Amino acid sequence: MDAEKKETYYEIRPKLTFSLNLNELIEYKELFYFFTWRDVKVKYKQAALGFLWAILQPLVMMVIFTFFIGKTMNMPSDEMEYPVFAFSGLILWTLFSSGLTNAGNSMVSNAQIIKKIYFPRLVIPISSILVSVFDFLIAFFVMIVLLVFFQQPVDFFRAIVYWPMGLVIAIIATFGPGCLLAALNVKYRDFRYVIPFLVQALLFLTPVIYPISIVSGNWLKYLLAVNPMYAAITLFRMPMMNAAPDALLIWISLCSGAVFFIIGLIYFRQTEGYFADLA
Amino acid sequence: MKPILEIQSVSKKFKIHHEGMPYLSLRNRLSELVQFQASRKSKEEFWALNDISFSVMPGESIGIIGKNGAGKSTLLKILSKITPPTSGKIIGRGRIASLLEVGTGFHPELTGRENVYLNGSILGMRKREIDSKFDEIVDFAGTEKFLDTPLKHYSSGMQLRLAFAVAAFLEPEILVIDEVLAVGDAEFQKKCLGKMEDVSNSGRTILFVSHAMSAIESLCKRSILLTGGKISLMGSSSDVIEHYMNLVYDGSSGHVGSILLHQDKPANLLRKIEIFCDGKISTTAYMGCRLEIRVHFKSKNLLDSPVLGVIIKDSQNVPMLGINNKHYVSNLASQPIREGYISMTIPHLTLFEGIYHVDIHFGNAFKDIEVLRDCFQITIEPMKFTPSGEMPDKRINRLFIKDVVWMLNNTN
Numbered sequence: 192m193d194a195e196k197k198e199t200y201y202e203i204r205p206k207l208t209f210s211l212n213l214n215e216l217i218e219y220k221e222l223f224y225f226f227t228w229r230d231v232k233v234k235y236k237q238a239a240l241g242f243l244w245a246i247l248q249p250l251v252m253m254v255i256f257t258f259f260i261g262k263t264m265n266m267p268s269d270e271m272e273y274p275v276f277a278f279s280g281l282i283l284w285t286l287f288s289s290g291l292t293n294a295g296n297s298m299v300s301n302a303q304i305i306k307k308i309y310f311p312r313l314v315i316p317i318s319s320i321l322v323s324v325f326d327f328l329i330a331f332f333v334m335i336v337l338l339v340f341f342q343q344p345v346d347f348f349r350a351i352v353y354w355p356m357g358l359v360i361a362i363i364a365t366f367g368p369g370c371l372l373a374a375l376n377v378k379y380r381d382f383r384y385v386i387p388f389l390v391q392a393l394l395f396l397t398p399v400i401y402p403i404s405i406v407s408g409n410w411l412k413y414l415l416a417v418n419p420m421y422a423a424i425t426l427f428r429m430p431m432m433n434a435a436p437d438a439l440l441i442w443i444s445l446c447s448g449a450v451f452f453i454i455g456l457i458y459f460r461q462t463e464g465y466f467a468d469l470a
Numbered sequence: 471m472k473p474i475l476e477i478q479s480v481s482k483k484f485k486i487h488h489e490g491m492p493y494l495s496l497r498n499r500l501s502e503l504v505q506f507q508a509s510r511k512s513k514e515e516f517w518a519l520n521d522i523s524f525s526v527m528p529g530e531s532i533g534i535i536g537k538n539g540a541g542k543s544t545l546l547k548i549l550s551k552i553t554p555p556t557s558g559k560i561i562g563r564g565r566i567a568s569l570l571e572v573g574t575g576f577h578p579e580l581t582g583r584e585n586v587y588l589n590g591s592i593l594g595m596r597k598r599e600i601d602s603k604f605d606e607i608v609d610f611a612g613t614e615k616f617l618d619t620p621l622k623h624y625s626s627g628m629q630l631r632l633a634f635a636v637a638a639f640l641e642p643e644i645l646v647i648d649e650v651l652a653v654g655d656a657e658f659q660k661k662c663l664g665k666m667e668d669v670s671n672s673g674r675t676i677l678f679v680s681h682a683m684s685a686i687e688s689l690c691k692r693s694i695l696l697t698g699g700k701i702s703l704m705g706s707s708s709d710v711i712e713h714y715m716n717l718v719y720d721g722s723s724g725h726v727g728s729i730l731l732h733q734d735k736p737a738n739l740l741r742k743i744e745i746f747c748d749g750k751i752s753t754t755a756y757m758g759c760r761l762e763i764r765v766h767f768k769s770k771n772l773l774d775s776p777v778l779g780v781i782i783k784d785s786q787n788v789p790m791l792g793i794n795n796k797h798y799v800s801n802l803a804s805q806p807i808r809e810g811y812i813s814m815t816i817p818h819l820t821l822f823e824g825i826y827h828v829d830i831h832f833g834n835a836f837k838d839i840e841v842l843r844d845c846f847q848i849t850i851e852p853m854k855f856t857p858s859g860e861m862p863d864k865r866i867n868r869l870f871i872k873d874v875v876w877m878l879n880n881t882n
Contacts, residue, residue, distance in 0.1 A: 203560040225591040233579045307574045309551040464554040
């Protein structure tokens, strides 16, 4: 018995150097599940429409954009039916915007727990992003229905590769800024006002309701591609598109996502020790 | 054997912002940059802990006592990794769990069952562990019937019981507890204390912060007294508690044994309370001594028949004695009185050794005019009163009777 028992040894020191401490995150893997599960339950528990809310928001947005932008402005849509084009962009966008908002506010809204108990703090913003992923998966099935309804041709093999790829990139793109905002929000409560504004502004800077091909001027295209969600949405639409996207734009967007990911992660890790003192 | 916890010159510094804001705002930070050093003055450094060192052996229970703001909670927060120390380090050799609050993470919208899982998981239990202990937890809390009711419909007592039940089934090697006993009714507190004794007896290490000296004394052999972020005394719990009680008295107004009441408020009736033990002014008495309590008063109106009531309670707030002069004499005053004192004398104090709190009720024949709860403490020292020199167990005695007659009758 005693031989089996692993010798526990740890040191608590002032936090000076950066460490990812992935082992600890793995040790607490069940907590991701419980926090996500809590937020999903609480979100839908008293809502009469329940999970329909996950579908309703992108669906209504799609109808509005289809009517006003697709029909009246004759917006091109990369050879897709405009509703499919808009909806596929919108569900990924909703993942990003709600994930960013929830993650950004997560440390402050869980302040009571943070002040009283230790666990790797990253669990909190990650779980709040996972709640948005859960909503996305529900909305994704609606997208499949729409694809059938509009008889949109879909390349099956591309779908297997690009749909998960788009999702993973979107999660990474949400994680970086999400963690950054979460940490900043603890220190400077100003960010609680910045987040909704940021999300709203970014919607128009992301090719969700318009294709990037309508943007004239190369430098403007490259600037828009700095948005990490550009790659996620473009790759996610690949199975429904015939044309190949501009690889350079995708790479710019991927690199920007990676940079944000690293900045967000490092800043969060560097400041998390003091969350309990400030929250 | 190596210590399970080694605390090596740990210090913690806080910066106090005098704008009265608990957090920073970006605007302040920006304006600080512009104003160069001008606003630096508004920040003040504060050492919540200053060079704390001690070690804890496996299976040991240590009490941490001190006045509010002495750094007790900060120390526990550092031990439980919630906040890092500014300098120094801690070496740990066992799984640690901290209970700075019961019911951390409880969510009112979730059911009792769901909250048990959520709370258990936040406290560091594995899902499998919770599964296997679930029935015991619910049984301990006594909330079986409401398992699938949202927590918001629970009474606060039920919430507390459920929260403590989850915490009670934690099985870490080191348990850090902060003032958990400060909540709940007497019965609940007793249950908590009993559970903690079980934990301690099962060979686990406990670090325990509390203001309930009796709880510390019964649970911890060794205690640490923190004063202003430093360890001012470390030793056996009874010594440390005694020292602490003296310290508390130095901080209060007046001499030991004499308590001045708000004399600046003319509306107040009571002026001063004096405690005498065998004629000497002191709040430290001993078993069997002659205890006198004098309550000085000054009234605007004439009082027909002043009445003094005294309630003496033990350290767990259980009343031991509650008497007033009407029980003994119908009227103390031969004529109406404006100023003076009433004295109550117990010729032979029959309270057992320990710490007692006293409530003072003062009024006329019909009602209380002024009530002072817990207005002072009396420490009663042990006194060998039996010829054999052996003392009864102080954990189960609150009273002692000197002349007990024992007899063995042989009926054979």
